[in-house]
Amino acid sequence: MQYSCSISKLALLLLLFFVALPVNADKNWRVNGNSKATKAEACVAPVEEMRRNHMEMIQHQRDITVHQGIRKTDNSLHGCIDCHANVDEQGSHIPVNAEGQFCASCHGFVAAKLDCFSCHATVPK
Amino acid sequence: MKKMHFREWGIESPRYWGLLAILAGIMSIAGIAWYYMEHNGHWVTGMNNHVVWGTPHVFAVFLIVAASGALNVASIASVFGKKDYKPLAPLSGLLAITLLVAGLLVLVLDLGRPDRLIVAMTHYNFKSIFAWNIYLYTGFLAIVVIYLWTMMERKMNRFTKAAGTFAFVWRLALTTGTGSIFGFIVARQGYDAAIYAPMFIVMSFAFGLAIYLLVLMFAFDWDKRELGEKLFLRL
Amino acid sequence: MSDKTNLARRNFLSKLPAAAATAAIAPGAVLHSKDASSAPRSEPVTSKVRWGMLVDANKCADGCSACVEACNKENGLDIHTNPAGADVDSTKWDQQKPVWMRSVKLKDLQSGKITNLPMMCQHCEHPPCQDVCPTGASFRRADGVVLVDRHTCIGCRYCMMACPYKARSFIHENVDIKPTLAPRGKGCVESCTFCVHRLDNGQTTTACQDACAKEGHHAIIFGDLNDPESQVAKALEKYPNQQIRDDLKLNPGVHYTGI
16 A cells, blocks of 8 residues: 555656646757857846846836836846847747746746736847 | 514425526626637627727626615615515615626626736725725625624624614715716716716616515515515505 | 934934935936937936927828828837737727827818818826726826826726727737837727837937928927927917817817817
8 A cells, every 4th residue: 555655656746747847848948048148147136036036126117117217227027038038040039938938937837827928028129 | 573584495496406507507608708708808899999888887887786776675674764674674685795796797807907806906096986986895795794694693683773874875875986987087078977976876776676676576476475565565 | 312312413414415415416417317318218207397299280181191100100009900800890990909199080061171180198187097097007107198007907998988089099809919119918008108118218209200200291299398498399389279178177288289
C-alpha cells in the first residue's frame, strides 16, 4: 500500500513537470533569447526587486503618466517591452506575452493572468 | 391574525423541482448569451456609439425600480401600521432583494469591463450619481435583509417598525438616485429634468406592486389557496 | 519639552528662505521645460498651460476630410477593423467603430450655405463626462486635456450618454493591432486626446492641425490658450468666435469661428 502510494505520487509529480514545460520546447527563449535584455547587464532595478515589485512599479508609473503626463521615466511599460522582446528569424519582433516569451515564462507558471496586453502593444514600435 | 406561521409552499415535489429546472434552464441560456457577448465584444449586441445603452439597461433599470417598489407592501404593514398586511410583508422583502440582485446582475454583466468591478468598488467619484448608487443598492440589500430578520425572528419583531421605516426612506433615496442617472444628464434634452426622480418613484410604486401581485397570485394559485378579496382589492 | 518646541520652530524658520527661493524659481523652471521640444516630459503638467483650438469653419473646405484621416492614422483608428464574423453591412460598422473626429455638415435652410464643422472632444473646462464617471476614469488633466484613464474605466458608457457633443466612442470588439502610442482595448471608452502623446513628448501641434495646414486650408489652429503670444490666442482675439452649446456653460477648449 505504502509503495503504490509513493509511486503514484512520483507519477503525479512527473506529469506536472511535463505539463508545466512550454509547448514549443524546441527553443528556450528565456535562456537563449536575443532581446536587448539578454545582452544587458541589469534591468532598471536588481532582479529580485523587479521580480517582487515590477507590478507595483508599472502600476504606479501608469498613474503618473496618465494623470501628470510624465513620459520620461525608467519604469515605462514600453521601455520594458522594448528591451525584453525577442526577434525571430525573419527579423520581426515576437509579441512579448506569447507562449514561452518573457512575460509568459513566469506568468504562466504562477498562473497570474496579464491584463496589460488587452490594450497595450506587445512589440516595440 | 395573532401569530404568523411560516410553512413550506404547498405544492408537490416534482412540480417544485420542475419549476426550478425551468428557471435554471432560462438562466443558463442567459449565461451563454452573456458569455458570447463577453467573448466577442459588445458589437454583437447591436449597441453602438449612437445607441449607447440598450435592452440590458432597460431591463436593469426596470428591475431595480421594481425592486424598490416591491418593498411597498411590507412598508404598508410596518411603517404605516396596517396590521392586516403583515403576513404579506416577508414576501415583499424577499422579492425586493431578488429583483434588485437581478437588476444589478444585468447591469454589471453589461459593463465593458465587468472584471473591473473591484476597481469600481474601490475608486469612487462622488460627483457621479453612479458612485452613490453603488452604495444605495448594496445598502438597500443589507437593510432589507435586516428588515426581513426583524419580521421573521419573533424576538426581533419589536424592531420591525424601525427597520421598516429606515428601509422605506432608503428605498426612496435609491429610486431618486436611479432617476437622477437620467435627470442629471445635461446633454440630452429629453432627460435633463428634475421630474425624473419623482417620476421614477411613481413608476416604482406601479411596477413593484404589479410584480408583487403577480408573484403572490402565482404562488397562491399553485398552492391552491384562496387569496382574500378585501386585502387584494385595496392593493 | 520646551527644548523640543524651540527646535521645531527654529527648523521651520530655517527652511522658510529655502522654500521661498524654490517658489520664486519654480515658475521659471516650469517655463523652461515647456520650451524644450521633442523631449519627453519629466515634470507633472500644471494649469499654466491650457490647450485649446480654434476651428475656422469658413476655411474648412467642402469634401475635404484630411483632418479626420490624419487623426485616424495618428491614433491607429484606420487599422482598427470590422470584427471577424460581423456583417459586411458597413453602416453598422460605421456606427460601432471608434471615431475621434468627424466632420459635421450643416446646411442653413434659408440661405443654403453649407458649413463643415470638424467635431471632436471639446475638452471642456467643466466636463460632464468627468462629473458622471463612477470611478473617476474620465478626468480633466491640469493642462486642460480631457482624457479617459483606461486602466480605471469599467466601460459603463455613462460618459457617452453625458457628452453633449457625442465625442466618445466605445470599443465594441477585440483589438488585434494595438498602436504603441495609442493603446486601445475592448470594453473601454475613448475620445480625442488633443494628441496628448505628442504634447507629452514636447511637440505642440496636433495631427489634425498638421494635416489641415498641409492641405493649405489652415482651418485648425491648436495651441496654448493661456499664452497671449500663441497663434491660437492671437486668432481668438482677432476673429469673433463661439463655443458650441455654450448655453451649457461648460467652457470648452475648442472654439469655432465662421458659424
